[in-house]
Amino acid sequence: MTPARRKRNARAADNAIAEILLSELRQSSGLTQRKLAAALGIKQPTLAQMEKQTDIKVSTLRRLIEALGGELDLIVRLPTGEFRVTQF
16 A cells, blocks of 8 residues: 555544544443433433534543543644643
8 A cells, every 4th residue: 555545544544433432432331321421410311412512622521531431632643743732
């Protein structure tokens, strides 16, 4: 494969992963919406709406990921390099 094609394939894989983020992460953790909502202190319909959103606050996403037992890292990729944002 050419380097350009490898780069396109990597981008496509990253996009596919991004599309499954919230609901698939919850499912892979073995939690129902009801159980995760209870852990977050919200109602199940609110969590269902969050899983469908295309825009979410970083702080809300962090709470959700931590309720799943994970950590959220925000990595920015620029032409000058990769940087981990710790501000949020």
